[in-house]
Amino acid sequence: MGPIDPQTVQVELERRVGRDLFMHLETTTGSYTLLGPEKRPPVIAFVRNAPIHPERGSITGPGPYRVGLKLPGGWVYAEGLTDFEVSVRDELLLAGHDAEGNLTIALQLSTQPFRE
Amino acid sequence: MNRVELVTKPIDHLTEGLDEFVPANERHLLVVLPHPDDESFAAGGTMARCADANVPVTFLCGTYGDMGRRMGSPFFATRESMRDVRVSELREACRVLGATPRWLGLRDRTVEFEDPHDVAARIRDHLDELSPSTVITFFPGHAVHPDHDALGHATHLAVRTWAGGRPNLLAVAVGDRADIRAKLGPPHVYCDVRSVVERKLGALAAHRSQTEMMFQRWERGDEDDEQTRTFREEMLVLERYYRLPLD
Numbered sequence: 469m470g471p472i473d474p475q476t477v478q479v480e481l482e483r484r485v486g487r488d489l490f491m492h493l494e495t496t497t498g499s500y501t502l503l504g505p506e507k508r509p510p511v512i513a514f515v516r517n518a519p520i521h522p523e524r525g526s527i528t529g530p531g532p533y534r535v536g537l538k539l540p541g542g543w544v545y546a547e548g549l550t551d552f553e554v555s556v557r558d559e560l561l562l563a564g565h566d567a568e569g570n571l572t573i574a575l576q577l578s579t580q581p582f583r584e
Numbered sequence: 585m586n587r588v589e590l591v592t593k594p595i596d597h598l599t600e601g602l603d604e605f606v607p608a609n610e611r612h613l614l615v616v617l618p619h620p621d622d623e624s625f626a627a628g629g630t631m632a633r634c635a636d637a638n639v640p641v642t643f644l645c646g647t648y649g650d651m652g653r654r655m656g657s658p659f660f661a662t663r664e665s666m667r668d669v670r671v672s673e674l675r676e677a678c679r680v681l682g683a684t685p686r687w688l689g690l691r692d693r694t695v696e697f698e699d700p701h702d703v704a705a706r707i708r709d710h711l712d713e714l715s716p717s718t719v720i721t722f723f724p725g726h727a728v729h730p731d732h733d734a735l736g737h738a739t740h741l742a743v744r745t746w747a748g749g750r751p752n753l754l755a756v757a758v759g760d761r762a763d764i765r766a767k768l769g770p771p772h773v774y775c776d777v778r779s780v781v782e783r784k785l786g787a788l789a790a791h792r793s794q795t796e797m798m799f800q801r802w803e804r805g806d807e808d809d810e811q812t813r814t815f816r817e818e819m820l821v822l823e824r825y826y827r828l829p830l831d
């Protein structure tokens with residue numbers, strides 16, 4: 469995984485538009501925020517292997533980047549994406565990392581279900 | 585950090601009134617915690633001490649830690665490679681500690697949404713097979729992460745309903761020390777880990793994706809606060825447990 473090249477990601481998104489896809493979407497603060505100096509409660513959400521069929525998909529912004537996927541009956545939106553990889557299983561992995569390398573957000577698309 | 589000073593430092597002021605864990609009295613140590621790395625932080629020294637006393641040690645790991653947010657520093661893991669990364673990290677940590685890893689195969693962050701009786705039944709299968717003299721888990725409700733609380737609860741349930749014996753059930757509480765003391769009182773049992781501190785550190789370092797950042801901070805000496813420093817200093821000399829009642 470390395471820094472997002474928006475042109476390459478746009479091509480990878482378009483290659484998947486109009487197909488039946490499985491999506492992993494996640495944001496996370498980590499579970500230990502209450503122990504941190506600001507004592508904030510954790511805020512975490514993930515959806516794994518949601519079936520979607522996007523009809524349009526774009527990456528925007530100067531970086532960190534945003535991705536929007538237009539669905540027949542709704543939207544997928546992710547902001548704060550910094551890094552990407554196309555895995556050996558041809559999964560498009562988009563992620564945001566903070567300055568320390570911690571994952572903050574992930575948006576992943578694959579024609580095959582993600583593991584489990 | 586002056587490691588030698590830590591190792592020779594007396595621990596009497598930390599162990600007053602606590603029973604000492606004696607590895608030589610054990611038959612088999614079973615550690616049941618949800619994430620790869622929990623074992624090294626919570627009980628790595630106790631595991632290494634048991635291995636030194638030729639007591640078999642098994643770590644039954646609840647999940648593959650595949651929803652972790654630490655990806656290495658700088659990051660090298662992805663959400664999809666995380667499981668394989670953490671499985672091999674745990675294998676190496678267990679090799680350092682002299683323990684055998686096993687897996688319950690649950691999904692990271694979802695343990696509390698499983699039926700605790702199902703999870704307990706699966707833990708009981710391992711109790712049947714291993715017949716441990718001591719079981720270590722997290723203190724249910726006092727372990728910060730929902731997976732910690734849920735697996736602590738299921739393990740407590742499993743041991744309480746196990747027909748095969750009455751092992752000691754030792755629980756690790758996580759979080760602000762003063763807060764824990766106020767709610768639970770002092771712990772009951774301690775294990776002196778000064779003789780195995782290098783292996784505890786080695787096992788922690790084996791969990792590279794999760795601990796690299798912590799070690800970098802230690803080396804820079806810029807820990808955020810007094811509490812973190814105390815946690816680190818105490819973690820390298822002893823491990824403390826609460827006994828969970830079985831009735």
Ligand SMILES: [Zn+2]
Pocket residue numbers: 618619622729732
């Ligand atoms: Zn954990």
